[in-house]
Amino acid sequence: xxxxxxxxxxxxxxxxxxxxxxxxxxxxxxxxxxxxxxxxxxxxxxxxxxxxxxxxxxxxxxxxxxxxxxxxxxxxxxxxxxxxxxxxxxxxxxxxxxxxxxxxxxxxxxxxxxxx
Amino acid sequence: xxxxxxxxxxxxxxxxxxxxxxxxxxxxxxxxxxxxxxxxxxxxxxxxxxxxxxxxxxxxxxxxxxxxxxxxxxxxxxxxxxxxxxxxxxxxxxxxxxxxxxxxxxxxxxxxxxx
Numbered sequence: 001x002x003x004x005x006x007x008x009x010x011x012x013x014x015x016x017x018x019x020x021x022x023x024x025x026x027x028x029x030x031x032x033x034x035x036x037x038x039x040x041x042x043x044x045x046x047x048x049x050x051x052x053x054x055x056x057x058x059x060x061x062x063x064x065x066x067x068x069x070x071x072x073x074x075x076x077x078x079x080x081x082x083x084x085x086x087x088x089x090x091x092x093x094x095x096x097x098x099x100x101x102x103x104x105x106x107x108x109x110x111x112x113x114x115x116x
Numbered sequence: 117x118x119x120x121x122x123x124x125x126x127x128x129x130x131x132x133x134x135x136x137x138x139x140x141x142x143x144x145x146x147x148x149x150x151x152x153x154x155x156x157x158x159x160x161x162x163x164x165x166x167x168x169x170x171x172x173x174x175x176x177x178x179x180x181x182x183x184x185x186x187x188x189x190x191x192x193x194x195x196x197x198x199x200x201x202x203x204x205x206x207x208x209x210x211x212x213x214x215x216x217x218x219x220x221x222x223x224x225x226x227x228x229x230x231x
Binding site (some may be wrong): 105 | 156157159161175205209214220221223224225
C-alpha cells in the first residue's frame with residue numbers, strides 16, 4: 001500500500017521567513033511519482049511540481065525549491081522569503097501504477113499561514 | 117482554455133436522498149478521476165475512467181456510490197441513500213491521458229452536505 005505522511009499539520013510564519021514543509025512517503029513500487037499541490041482558500045488544487053523516482057536532483061523554481069531524498073523517502077518543499085499569498089494548504093502526493101491508473105495518494109496536508 | 121468544471125458547487129440534501137454530481141473535464145482529456153476530501157484531510161481516490169470505462173473503481177466506499185461517463189467526456193457521480201458521513205467535498209480531475217506524466221487538473225469541487 002502507498003502512504004504519504006505530512007507530519008506538520010499547521011505552520012505559521014512571518015512574511016519573508018523561509019519555511020520547509022515535510023513529506024515522507026511509503027511505496028513498494030520501483031517506479032513512482034511525487035507531487036506537491038497547493039490548495040488556497042478558494043479550494044481549487046493547483047499543481048506545483050512532479051518528480052519521478054529516478055530523478056533525485058533538487059529543483060528550484062523561483063522562491064520554491066524541492067529536496068527529494070530516496071534514502072529517507074522524503075520529498076520536502078521549501079518556500080524562500082515567504083509571502084502572504086503563499087498562505088494555503090499544501091499537499092504532498094504519490095502516484096504509482098496500477099494497470100493504467102496513476103491515481104494520487106495524498107497526505108493530510110499542511111496548513112501554512114504567512115502573517116504580514 | 118476552460119478548466120475542469122463541476123456542478124453544483126454546493127449541494128445540501130437530506131439523509132436518505134439521492135444525489136448526482138457532475139464533472140466537465142477539459143476538452144480532449146481521456147482520463148478522469150473522482151476524489152473525496154473530508155474536512156482536514158487530503159483528497160482520497162474514488163474512481164478512475166479511461167475513456168468511457170471505469171478502469172479502477174477500487175476507491176468507491178460501498179455500493180451506494182456509482183459513477184458513469186457514457187460518452188467519454190462528462191462524468192456523473194451518483195450517491196444513493198445518502199448518509200451524513202458522505203458529507204465532503206467531491207473533486208474531479210482530468211488529464212490528457214492516464215499516465216503519471218500527464219498532470220491531473222482539478223476542478224473546484226462540489227461541497228456535499230447531508231443533513
